[in-house]
Amino acid sequence: MQMPDPNPAVLSKKARLVARFLSVLPADAVIHDETETRAYECDALTAYRCPPLCAVLPSSTAEVSAILRICHEEGVPVVPRGSGTSLAGGALPTADSVILGVARMNDVLETDYRNRFIRVQTGRTNLSVTGAVEEEDFFYAPDPSSQLACAIAGNIAMNSGGAHCLKYGVTTNNLLGVTLVLMDGTVVEIGGAHLDAGGLDLLGVICGSEGQLGVVTEATLRILRKPEGARPVLIGYDSSEVAGQCVSDIIKAGVLPVAIEFMDRPCIRATEAFAHAGYPDCEALLIVEVEGAADEITEQLDLITAIARRHNPVELRESGSAEESARIWLGRKSAFGAMGQINDYICLDGTIPVSALPHVLKRIAEMSAEYGLGVGNVFHAGDGNMHPLILFDANKPGDLEKCEAFGAEILKLCVEVGGCLTGEHGVGIEKRDLMGTQFTAADMEAQLRVKDVFDPQWLLNPAKVFPLALTAGRRAA
């Protein structure tokens, strides 16, 4: 993966920059020792690493503003970082960049149950937002798999989703307001505890902009009262086509499950060997979960199982207790770990129209044979967000490159059938060079113009999202 050459003028003024940062931050918040900056050399896309010039760990919006003002004056690129769990390389530094980490900003600023929102500093982890309100039986809905570790800052940057967004939406649908620091240090408030924008929907533009438009330091998030209960059913089929038809029929019947998860045979076998969840050995497995009071759950599950039976499942197991529910979810939740036991893997994130599922799975299987690399498919079937996991051996020369080429073919296929490159992980560096398969030059130019407005000097996370060739002129200017 190509990254721009570091700017020697920036590299040469490291000492001055560090001194300026130390004038606005405590000593322990400025990391410039070469062994210590290594901790920031990558995010969860670990195949790519580069230590930053230095890393700063501010504790307040005012400190973030002071740092950005300095970087703006000095013409230094800034890479914002939440918890560093991006699978797309969203927080990968360049050697001439400053990592701005918000990990120390994790306070709850306001909790308001009557108006159903919480305001937090964005270094707070996703799960600990729910942790702050669950005593009152409330929760924060978006639930990316990394929710134990990932920060709200990163969730906003990538517009993160999760297993339950079929019902509750993704981050952008649950974000009410932000405190945003622009590259020149200006602090702005967008949105708040009220709904919707009075003018242009800038909040909607900020969310998912991958840290390229500003640094979000505080966020007002919608919280919801927890449902009275939830229960899944596990359904196994001998064909992914039939499983896809079942998903479509459930949705058409007017039921809106909170989650519909799908796993294919390679993934089922891997998780069985690893987690022993008792899954059937079949071609396609669905986990469908519904919410509500006990009787409401039963009514919905009756409807779902009746539809499922019409398609002749090889297995149909309705959870009758919390223990059985946990067991049904066990394999799904262990899927990534189980695949990791077999080999190294990369996790893709394309979305497809649900109707294209059988065709796409068939093509992936064919390509798997062509490339000689194994693939397991686990994904959010209700919304078509796929997560093919391609196995490779990091110690085998050329295997990573082959794996990436295979991944790129799958993502192109997703676009070809009417879908997109990334459903919830973001573009980062990983899908940067594929943007041209989904967007025309005019489509991308429109997006670049938005960055021109927010960050005219192209200093914020500049080497991400768009093909480097397309942004070279702007980055150099």
Place this chain on the structure above:
Amino acid sequence: MMHPETEADLAEAIAGAGGPLRIVGGGTRGIGRPVAGEVLSLAGLAGITLYEPGALTLVARAGTPLAEVEAALAAEGQRLPFEPMDHRALLGTAGAPTIGGVVAVNASGPRRIQAGACRDSLIGVRFVDGRGDVIKNGGRVMKNVTGYDLVKLMAGSFGTIGVLSEVAFKVLPRPEMAATLRMEGLDDEAAVRVLCAALGSPFEVSGAAHVPGGPGVMIRVEGFAASVSYRVAQLRALLLPYGDVVVETEPEAVNAGWKRVRDVEAFAGRPGDVCRISVKPTDGPRAAAAIGAREVMYDWGGGLIWALVPEGRDIRPALAGIGGHATLIRAGAETRAARPVFPPEPAPLAAISAGLRAQFDPRGILNPGLMG
């Protein structure tokens, strides 16, 4: 008047425009500062281009009549989740609202509190910017974080960033049944307390309004019949300490009641300006009292105030210190020309909005000045 029938025609019309354009869908939502310019009608760019009920996805050209979209969805037992307001009665306009117009004003009704606004259901757009370039963003899948989200930017931009040619939505199943719980005689403070209690319950309230002097507090639940009766009973028990609760389940009455709220029918045909104020729900009664309105009604759990105020009155000074924003939805052309219709933004945000318009519409020809 320009009347393109294809996206390519639209792009050509905008690229070749010699001056300002006034962009019109069905012409039913005349909100904003009056715009002088040649009319660019989208009515010819019509038709549903894709509808997959099993994937909850619908794509239509911008000029498609809303009624056509709603009929196609109803035939499959589905609907637009966000319950778009029909502005005709309130604004005294005639014509057929278009789906593009719905998006341009981000029209969202009572269900906004549960299902989100129009912008939350909108998953893709195609539009022509002020340079005449055709741009797409988002797509037809409901999870998509590829590149910046210009879909949200287009929703509610009133044609000042680009002219929509096609819009794509996530749609939802139409529920089997709906019911309304009503409570009369509560003052505004008490009414908002009731709405907060209902919305803070696990019973999935899909409408929470208060119409003083009318039906009073209205709370809606929707879903399968057995589930609705269960949740109605639970909510009734929860709210009884606040006063008597009447339950309405007759479909026509329930629908008509929420349509009146959605379309602000109470203020239709009556003299005075109409403002739409979005605040934190518990600030609703304070905001309503501060502006000295002739009459108000609350939606969104108290967070959306519709106010009927004397003609020409500027309510914004009275709202200083209360968060949120106010938009002048109905007023004479003189008032709309003299005063910002949309809430003035703090300087850095105003500069960003102006910067975005300058990038997408460098000649300043798309509904110039409409949003201020």
